[in-house]
Structures are given as structure tokens and as C-alpha cells.
Amino acid sequence: MKARSAILFGSALAALVVGALASTHVTAADKVDPAADIKAFQNFFFQKFPNVKHEDFANGPYSMNEDMKRQWQEKEEFPPYEFALDAGKEMFATPFKNGKTYADCFPDGGIGIRQNYPYFDEKEGKVVTLELALNRCREANGEAPYSYVKDEMASLTAYMAYTSRGKLMDIKIPDDPRALAAFENGKRYFYTRRGQMNFSCASCHVQSPGERIRAEVLAPALGILNAMPIYRSEWSSMGTTSRRFVTCNSQTRAVPLEPQSDEYRDVEYFLSYVANGLPISGPGARP
């Protein structure tokens, strides 16, 4: 049965490819042009949802559904991420064994800088996310790295997001071919179909935002990282950006990549850049 569906799936794909080949016109758009991409990306969502205030795209699924938004705003009086936030604040202030703190690793002591992550590190030639920078800070100070998907990492990023609330996402793409390649790679990852269900990130977060999948309302891809990290009732805990990517891959029956693999770093770079100008709203809470 399953083998047959795999084969059926294969022929469906083949049909798709033929279609794709037929409609592929070789355009000059193959040149990497982040400025053109952000414009097209934001316009797409602004036009698709003309009644959503632009800054509201930073609130994930709540921007798509008024009822849900009201329930959430009521909950915000006693937000479920508060515990993580307090823990993160304390961790941030507690010195490592060598007497240094996280503040020593970041510009402005790490306060109010979330909107600048991820950034392209020209020395390393790669994208550096906030989660990665936090673990590198720990390792540079003789501490063991944390799991990328929860608990301590979520608490730390929750605190750093909180001190940056309202600041506008401000991701830079330096004029460096490696930075442009990372951006392009992230874009490709975002639009590439994967998993047995043959879905790309865009299948859900571009083609279907506002629609329900099981009990959840799909968030639009625009501003989708501004609320990270998030508390989710379904997880009964906090989750980082890494955790969300892993979960979204698994949903389509794709084996997730390792947290902070090049692809995940690059897709975070792409999605953050196209959200430039939208406010940081994290940490978030989801039903």
C-alpha cells in the first residue's frame, strides 16, 4: 500500500517537474538580490492580508484570527513564559566559573540586541544565530554548551528578546559573496519541498497562513521569527527557533537536520532579513 503510494507520489512529482520545466523561463532573477526579495515578500503578505496592521505580523498566528488574538491578550496578564523569562534573567546575571558573564560576549552587554540576529560573521564566513552565539559564549568561558531546543537556551533567548521588544528587526547582508550565498541558500531551503508529504515551508506559511492544520492556525512566514522563543501548550514548555524548525520538518515526514546546521542557520537568516522593519515581540505564547 505504502509502496504504491510512494510510486504514485513519484509519478505525481514527475508530472510536477515536467510542468515546472515547461514553465521555467530563464530570467535574470537568478541573480541574488535581497533588496528585491524583501520588497516582494512583504508586499505579498501586505496585499494578501490588507486588514492586518504591518507590525501585527510579528505576532504569528494571532495576526490571522481575531478570536484567538483576544484570548491571547487576556492571557498576556499572566504569560506562561514568565517563568522562563525570570530564569533567563537570573542566568544572564550569574557569572560563569571564571567570573565573566554573558554580557561580556555581546555588544551593549547583550541588552536590546535581539533584532540584530542572526548576523553574517565575515571572519567565519557563515551565519551566526543568537542561539549559536550563546553557546559559543559559554564554550569560550569554559562552560558546557546547552541543548539548542529547550530549557536553558529558551530561557536565555527569552530574556534577550524581552529586552529588545519593540525594536525593529534589522538584519544586515554585507556585500560579501558568501553572505549572499548564505541568504540564497536559506531562501532555497525555505521554498524546497521535502518529506513524504512533499511540502516546503512555503506550502504552509506562504500558501496557507490563517488556515487550520489540526487545531493550530498557521502563522504567516512574514515576521515568523520575531516572537521566538515561544511557550506552547502542546509542548507544555518553551521552545527555541531550532525546536520549531525540527518540529516543522517532522510534520512533513522529513527527517529534521541537526539544530544549527548550515541550512537552519541560513533559513533563519533569510526569514529574519525579510522581516526587517517588523518589531521584536518575543518571547511568545501559543495555545
Next chain:
Amino acid sequence: MKRSLSLALLLAVIFALPPARAATEADYKAAYAAAEAASKEATGLRNQWTTTVATLAAAKKAADGGDFDRAIAAAKEAEALAKASIFQATSEKEAWKTMEIR
């Protein structure tokens, strides 16, 4: 007469069975090796499917329990899944662009 017939049957069973079983296990091993190779290729393309991994594991489990018919069926299914994922990864090298917001 009757006796020799049952003896012949018995002998046939004794001699026929082991080679048939051995052939079955060898078939399984070949099917599994083919599935595993395709699955490794999919991993190399960074496009492994959870269903391929699960079906390969099911093949192995059936074989460990001596059920080679089921093991072979599962291995073939895993190979088909892995091949579909390879096809997907290969065609998406260009096809992703059709999804792009421009």
C-alpha cells in the same frame, strides 16, 4: 507404497526446506542492502524521509524474527520510499523556484 511416499515427502521437506529458507534470507539481505544504499544516498542529499527510516527498521525487525517474507516486502517498500526522496531532492534543485514569491 504409502510408506515410501511419506518417506519421500519427508525427505523432500527435509531437503527442500533449508535451501528455500537460505534463499529467502539471501533475498532479504539483497533487498535490504539495496534499500540501505538508496536510503544512504537520500541522507547524503539531506533529504531523508522519516517513513524510509521507519520502514527500514521494520524490515530489520521482521528479519530478526525470522519472517523473511515480511522483511523483504518492507525492504522493498523502504527502497521505493528512498528512491522517491532522491527523485524529490534532485528535481527540487530547480523546481523550488516555482514556489518563490517574486
